Amino acid sequence: MYCELRELEPEEDGTPKVATLSEEEIDLICEEMLKLIKADLPFTREKIHTEDAIKIFRQHHQEQKAVLHELRGKFFTTVYYLDGYADHFYGPLTESTGVLKTFVLESFSRGFLLNIPPITSPYQVQKTPYQYKLFDVFKEHSQWCSILGVKGVGTLNSTILANKSRDMIQIAEGLHERKYADIADKIYERRGDVRLVLIAGPSSSGKTTTSKRVALQCRVLGMNPIIIEMDNYFVDRERTPRDENGNYNFESFQALDVNFLSLQMNQLFEGKAVQLPKFNFTEGKRTFNGNILQMNENDILIMEGIHALNPNLTKDMPSNKYYRIYASALTSLSLDENNNISTSDNRLLRRIVRDANFRGVSPEETILRWPSVRHGEIENIFPYQENADVMFNSALIYELPVLKYYVEPSLRRIHLNSPASVESIRLLKFLSYVQEMQPSEIAFIPPTSVIREFIGGSSFIY
Template sequence: MKDIEIYCRNTHTSHTYPMGTSLLEISNDLNIKLQNQVCGAIVNHQVKELSFCVVKPKHIEFIDFSHPDGMRMYIRSLIFVLYAAVKEVFPHVAFKVQNGISNGYFCELQGLEREISESDIFSIKQEMNALIEADIPFVKKGIITSHAVDLLAKQGLEDKAQLFEQQGRMYSYLYFLNDLGDYFYGNLLPSTGYISNYGLVPYFDGLLLQVPRRKHFKKLHKVVYNDKLFEIFQEQKDWAEILNVSTIGSLNDFALQNRSGDIIKISEALHEKKIAEIANQISARGNGTKVVLVAGPSASGKTTFSKRLGVQLAVNGMRPYQVSLDDYFVDREHTPKDENGEYDFEALEAIDIEFFNHQLIELFEGKEVRLPRFDFHSGKRMQNGKTLKLEKDDILIVEGIHGMNPGLLTDVAEQNTFKIFISALTQISVDEHTHISTADNRLLRRMIRDSRYRGYRAADTIKRWPSVRKGEEKNIFPYQENADIMFNSATIYELAVLKKYAEPILKLVLENQPEYMESTRLLEFLSYFKPISDVEIPPTSLLREFLGGSSFAY
């Protein structure tokens, strides 16, 4: 048998193995020791399961649960085990993963027709632990697509069956846990025995599946009841039901029937209605509200939302003025640095808090102030020549990532503010067991905007994204529940529209670039969507901030 050469990044050594040797065999032979148990590998910048057999020369890096893709493997496998346990304990109940929240996954048992009890959770966990103890392999099988569709439908997984059918492939892959079939659009662990830490607790009217901390695997995240965020997720679920679109498959049906225009019109109308309701709440408070703070993570659509809110406030007889918190950055040499010695532009200390509050107080006192403008090229704060003086019915709309942070407004009374947190909380799922990450939605938005308006390649945006996410987790999300109200900037149809713009720039990421792994994951994800044209998207849509064609000036 022919030998092939592999280079192992973990050991920085080259080795030869017979063609067809599995990654698991190579890992065992090299005695790979990582922080946690080896659960997969990156092969030529593509994620592979340990069952993958090498038939050509490869660069291999073994990964554990501390790697983002290793953790994805773990979560998918854990969800499969939870599904199998629910199926055993409640054969006639539909198990659905709805969304990510509280650093875990909110799940529903549809058809239970009563509240979930502690006894129910105990029974499910017992079954899960039995499956884990048995160390049952996850077996991936290629079967005729029509047979896969029938099998999924018989298990009650109609959404998965619909999506498989729409792909039009002759053969499809399913994972099996004993005789139970499923698919998770990504790699799984070798077996159930690799799962060693999880939690399952009641959460609102469902379950919260707790997953380990990526860098401290033996610890679970603390359960946090994000009431306002959960309310928005429930609102998004209601909107999806209004449109009869809750999964990629049901959205694809609208595209295949040339009815995507209906989805666009209703989605945009729902956004406009929600923004008008928020404006009415602000107006109802009277002249006491002097400043509206709009905050949210990257690519959430803060700027367009602020402008649309301004229009609705104007309809209510108020005169809004837009202010960007970015113009209050300290000069570059005073910007704080992170643990790597890089400028930390997302730290609260990057804002001149004292100057910002001083100008607000002067405005509230009826004084005229000269507004600043931050020059990102020189790293200096300038005067932009514009002056502002607030009259009786005037109101400030301040947009910036720190709007919910209690440390921002040190000199302004709480009753003078109205706080709005905005994020792109994806409104559809892939199927019953696979939610769509809101971070992926925002990454695609940002990638397109960076490419169209900032001259960045997709690889540049992907490379920067982990740092952006780290800043959000530290400086934005901990304060989101301080909002008076939350707004979901995502639309049900948008990922099918983003597909046309994202695919060409993702395909430009080369195989020898580290970002290739993420680009292929996103391309695989987008492949499940049938494209929807952006022709009917109005020029005031939040999505226009990323696609172009907006009637607002930025």
């Protein structure tokens, strides 16, 4: 977890003013944390009148928290106390400070990283590599929030209630369009070498729309993008590896015929004509139907897939011939000053809406499949995200109010006896902080927006 100490007054442009910490100051913070852990202070929970809670938040200079609860419309608010200090948190809290036994603080950027042990190994902090590119993407999204004047969900709700949704949507989409154009410009600058664009990202990150909009921007620059589906390079079914339960593991890297893919890509780079495969998922066999491709000077291949950033995919290709893009929904929007929004939750909500709209999968099924999806991401995608030449953040500042309109009724229909009910209740609690948009406001979203991939109404064919 990345942490910063921010001054009460922001910079002139509205961005937070961060106090740069020295190693000595980080050591002092660590010492204070150790004292709190040794004291084993209890967290206590109390419901108080919302007006009283708002007064407490403002006394603590937590304006975003105060605005959030002013607009939430609840008579009572849960407040947690620690040694006389009151605050509000979304989600569960441990019973006392003594539960944390092991942690490490490391200097990073202008703040520090708080590393704690994983659930699987609760007494040992694991060394994690620094992810500088990912950090820059979060920082960029935070700057976008400042441009839009949205400091948290409270001010996001205020913007919607003030009937300013159209302006917010237009600016957010304009920022996306500029980023797509920047990526295409970088590809164009290397047009003498780059012949293949590889796009990877976790589930519901908007990879398909990203590939289509990057392709569109490439066309504007005079290039001719050709989409190639990585799934057509699966090995035949009898060679597909199985998981620990004996089921076919189509997400395994070994499910791809990497040698054949590399052979065809290199032949295309050399200007040779190749017959592209088409995988028959019903029969589990690779087929050929006479689809011949030979690249011209302005052609550029675009291939999307979960393994696109795995270095083993491109180990037999010249490194100057490909350009790698990592796409994900990396929101830096927070509920308030110290309650962050999970990027995984954001993608899960997208997937619930998309699966129900276009894949005939119920919200209950999507929720129950999500742990398996996350396991595949942790194994096959996240370890390689820093290999990207550029990262595209598909998160939109206004998307939670849009997703709430579609997903909330579906979540409420999940029965309490369902194994998905606990997760659905948690998501509903989270969404209760968000002001939903209405259809008249959702209509302002352009047909090329990445969010249209999930809610429908896109001008792209998926």
